[in-house]
Amino acid sequence: MMTGMDRLVAAIKGEKADRIPVFCNLLDQGAKELGLVSLYDYYQSGEYVAEGQLKMREKYGYDNVWSLFYVGKEAELLGCRKILFSPDGPPNVEHFVIQSYDDIHRLEIPDDITHHPVFVEELKCLQILKREVGGRYPICGYVTAAMALPALLMGMDKWFELLFMGPPEVRDELLAKCSLFCQRHIAALRELGVDVIVYANPFGSTDFVPLPYIIKTGIPWMKQDLSAGTQGIVYYCGGARFNQVIEAIISQIGIETYYLSPLDDIAAGKQIINGRGLTCGVINDIKLIDWSEEQIRQEVKRMLEAGMAGGKFLFGTILMPYKIPERNIRAMLDTVYEFGQC
Amino acid sequence: MMLEKVIAAYSEAVFDTDRDKAxxxxxxxxxxxxTPEEIVFKVVIPSMEMMIKAISEDFDANLAQHFMASQIASQVTDEMVARFQTSPETIGRVVIGTSYADLHTLxxxxxxGCLRSLMIDVIDLGVNVSAERFVAAALEHDAGIIAISSMMVHTARSERGCLAVRQLLKERGLEDRIKIIVGGAPYTWDTELYKVVRAxxxxxxxxxxxKVIKDLIEGMHK
Structure with missing residues (x-):
């Protein structure tokens, strides 16, 4: 029987497999799986998170596991002291490290992320995942791009203000520090055996900024973030659209996997990539909360018809909302398993 | 004729996100x-309305353009209103905040910014705003609109968010007097969601x- 890693490797090489790879991104749901009421408790323990990831993968049969706890972890590594936990949704950064431009000058980037006290539980989680499913199921890590990381450190509106209206030298100082963190974070995850690194950058989407801005300003920072190479890197814009950007990213950076927006045209995206990499068709998972099982089935079939021809295709979700009923998760996955056979 | 040129040049600067040029x-x-009054009523507001119309007709503006357009327009309006001969009349008042447990401010x-440039008073309640606080502030400031921003699906759908604001308005007989508008990423991903949360x-x-808020205010005044 093929493993998730076998399917992913086959998809990358354009070879036959039993079915396309499926990346189903369940994070907070792990708490429910372990019978824990509190997401706060769940995320205090690397053992819990690893166990949640392993149980959910086993239960649903998809192809990936996550070392990511929640996105705000990166802010904690950079000094964030308070995360807001909700009972039914992802934790959020409540304390912003940067309150003034002086805080940017004072911001220190840790030399060693792997042994940072904030990283202890993620490290445990990664070691368990590696031990249990390493080499058989791709372990995913999540790294925020330099251009998007300031939003976690100062809030998105303050970052927009600095980016577009603030002193250029302060903006560039912050971007340089964020890029250094991004590079070190990627290096740490690779060293620990993460197979797939989702490189998250909403500022690489034309929903956020104009294409000329991405080409002139965004891509140079992306090149710096990814200066150690693009092996295992997945281009992802937080669910925002980027079909218009793909050509520039392939030709200038060479990333080989594109995790499209649910709002992007899958067939058009795949045509642009044109065999030069892997295309991931991504479902609008917010709709999975209310859709009927039949509606889910129809949508998954539509996506597969748009993306599967010619291979080099996988199916994915964004971060699945907590409120999606289990029967709808199963309806989505069963349909991919049925119609995603290569 | 001169005002037309001013509108065109100002709108182009806003479109290019060039605040200094604007x-x-x-x-x-x-x-x-x-006059400052002409700048606000015959340049800034028409320019903002042109942008709203362009977006409604599928002009593919991005978030940076939305942000800069609203910031430039509100900053110009603030500067001009300070020079008005008499205090301007506003067309309505809105209390705005992010929903309970939501910390996203963009x-x-x-x-x-957009509302201020359209001469609508804005009372900003900040982030993580409880339903009780939304309703109390709307009453205290005599606002006809409660605007609730949510970046995450669980805060948009929360029993303590918009649904609770609706419940309070209903219990207190305020539904004809105060309207609720919602916005944010989850509503873009699911365009029927505003009905689920009873906005x-x-x-x-x-x-x-x-525009949606301006239309709501004008509808309530009829």
Whole structure:
């Protein structure tokens, strides 16, 4: 029987497999799986998170596991002291490290992320995942791009203000520090055996900024973030659209996997990539909360018809909302398993 | 004729997210005798309405353009209103905040800037706002609109968010007097969600919210 890693490797090489790879991104749901009421408790323990990831993968049969706890972890590594936990949704950064431009000058980037006290539980989680499913199921890590990381450190509106209206030298100082963190974070995850690194950058989407801005300003920072190479890197814009950007990213950076927006045209995206990499068709998972099982089935079939021809295709979700009923998760996955056979 | 040129030059600067150029256009116009009142009512508001119309007709504006358009327009408006001969009349008042447990401020800031440039009073309640606080502030400030911004699906759908605001308005017999508008990413991903959370209206982006709110206010005044 093929493993998730076998399917992913086959998809990358354009070879036959039993079915396309499926990346189903369940994070907070792990708490429910372990019978824990509190997401706060769940995320205090690397053992819990690893166990949640392993149980959910086993239960649903998809192809990936996550070392990511929640996105705000990166802010904690950079000094964030308070995360807001909700009972039914992802934790959020409540304390912003940067309150003034002086805080940017004072911001220190840790030399060693792997042994940072904030990283202890993620490290445990990664070691368990590696031990249990390493080499058989791709372990995913999540790294925020330099251009998007300031939003976690100062809030998105303050970052927009600095980016577009603030002193250029302060903006560039912050971007340089964020890029250094991004590079070190990627290096740490690779060293620990993460197979797939989702490189998250909403500022690489034309929903956020104009294409000329991405080409002139965004891509140079992306090149710096990814200066150690693009092996295992997945281009992802937080669910925002980027079909218009793909050509520039392939030709200038060479990333080989594109995790499209649910709002992007899958067939058009795949045509642009044109065999030069892997295309991931991504479902609008917010709709999975209310859709009927039949509606889910129809949508998954539509996506597969748009993306599967010619291979080099996988199916994915964004971060699945907590409120999606289990029967709808199963309806989505069963349909991919049925119609995603290569 | 001169005002038409000013509108065109100002709108182009806003579209290009060039704040310095936008202010240069405005200051040049003032130097040539255009009044601050004309700048607001015959340049800034028509320009904002043109952008709202363009977005409604599928013009593919991005978040940076929305942000800069609203910030430039509200900053120009603030500067001009300070020079008005008499205090301007506003067309209505809105209390705005992010929903309970939501800390994301960008959308709220874009909407607030847009509303201020349309001469709508904005009372900003900040982030993580409880339903009780939304309703109390609307009553205290005599606001006809409660605007609730949510970046995450669980805060949009929360029993303590918009649904609780609706419940309070219903219990207190305020539904005819105060309308609820919602916005933010989850509503863009699911365009029927505003009905699920029992809002009166929603907007797909911060600039369009200006028109939706203006229409709601005008509808309540009829």
């Amino acid at each position: 202010f240069e256009v405005i200051h040049d116009a003032i130097a040539q005798g255009v 959308g709220k800031r874009i909407v607030s 009166d209206a929603w907007a797909s982006d911060g600039i369009s919210a200006g």
